[in-house]
Amino acid sequence: MAKVTIMEHPLIRHKIGIIRETQTGTRDFREMISEIAMLECYEATRDLKLEDVEIDTPITRTTVKRLAGKKLAIIPILRAGLGMVPGMETLIPSAKVGHIGMYRDPETLAPVEYYCKLPADIEERDVFVVDPMLATGGSAIDAINQLKKHGCKNIRFLCIIAAPEGLENLQKAHPDVDIIVGSLDEKLNEHGYIVPGLGDAGDRIFGTK
Ligand code: URA
Numbered sequence: 001m002a003k004v005t006i007m008e009h010p011l012i013r014h015k016i017g018i019i020r021e022t023q024t025g026t027r028d029f030r031e032m033i034s035e036i037a038m039l040e041c042y043e044a045t046r047d048l049k050l051e052d053v054e055i056d057t058p059i060t061r062t063t064v065k066r067l068a069g070k071k072l073a074i075i076p077i078l079r080a081g082l083g084m085v086p087g088m089e090t091l092i093p094s095a096k097v098g099h100i101g102m103y104r105d106p107e108t109l110a111p112v113e114y115y116c117k118l119p120a121d122i123e124e125r126d127v128f129v130v131d132p133m134l135a136t137g138g139s140a141i142d143a144i145n146q147l148k149k150h151g152c153k154n155i156r157f158l159c160i161i162a163a164p165e166g167l168e169n170l171q172k173a174h175p176d177v178d179i180i181v182g183s184l185d186e187k188l189n190e191h192g193y194i195v196p197g198l199g200d201a202g203d204r205i206f207g208t209k
Contacts, residue, residue, distance in 0.1 A: 002171050003178045005043055012039050016160065016183050020198045026207035030083060033132060033160065033205060037087030040158045040180045044128055045092065070126055073119055077102055077131040077143050083205035084130040084158065098122060100129075100146060102139040109192045111138040116146055123151030132201040134162035134181070135194055137169035144174050156180065161197055163188045 015032045018024055024032075049068040054061060074088045075081075078101035085097060101115030119125065129143055140157055147155055157170065160182040170179060185194045193199070203209050 001175050004167065004171065005178070005180045006184050007040060007043060007180065007182050009039060012036055012182050015039075019160075019204075020196060022199075024204075026204065029204045033083040033201075034087035034090075036160050036182055037084035037130065037158065038090050039087075040160075040182060041088045041091045041128070044156050044158055044178075044180050048126075071121065071124055072096070073098055073122060073125040073127045075100060075118070075127055075129045075143070075147065077129065077139050078115060080133065080202040080205060081129075081131040083201070084132060084160075088128060088130060088158075092128075095128070096125065100143045102142060104139070104192065109136060109138070111142045113142060113146065118147075118150055122147070123153070125152070126154045127152050127156070129155060129157045130159070131157075132160040132205075133194060133197070134159040134166040134170065134179075135188055135192055136163075137166035137173070140166070140170050141173040144170075144177060160201075161185055161194055163194045 015036050019029055019032045050065040051068040052063045053066045054063055072092050072095035074085055074095045075098045076085050078099055096119040098118035102111045102113050105112055127147055131140060134140055144155055156178045158180045162181045162184050165188055185197055187195050189195050
């Protein structure tokens with residue numbers, strides 16, 4: 001079964017507290033989303049492989065560790081996932097970035113894919129799919145289906161807030177995908193919003209309403 005990590009770090013809990021508040025403006029919201037993504041990226045990259053490299057320090061020759069050069073990709077689910085990209089890029093700057101566009105049908109709440117542009121060698125890359133809100137799990141499940149169709153094998157999913165329903169659905173659909181969650185909230189309401197949540201993440205990141 002997929003490994004689920006709920007981030008208990010005080011910095012993340014503090015920052016999530018700020019983005020939940022209605023009064024938090026676009027600039028601070030964006031900044032916090034990016035910072036939380038960076039802290040989650042630290043956790044999500046915990047098992048990246050290292051290799052030994054010999055170097056000279058000013059004092060002596062020694063062996064140090066370097067990332068083994070595994071190719072990485074960040075895949076934001078449009079549009080709210082874009083808000084997590086800057087924080088991810090801060091820690092893994094050489095990662096390629098692909099995009100998958102999904103919207104929720106307002107009647108059925110089912111995800112509809114309208115865009116998919118991935119790095120040409122995506123099947124060789126370790127992939128980090130990012131979307132701040134894991135609500136029903138529909139978009140994440142479909143985006144990961146799409147990535148698996150392109151040959152991706154090593155996929156992790158990072159979100160900032162998850163509903164229990166979405167987490168369960170994603171785990172069931174993709175038991176091989178590790179999931180990193182900033183906060184596991186109470187439930188989904190009848191409009192498909194996470195409670196207590198933070199409202200519409202895309203609108204709050206981009207200042208649209
Ligand atoms: N997407 C959002 O942006 N917010 C929610 O609460 C659920 C899905």
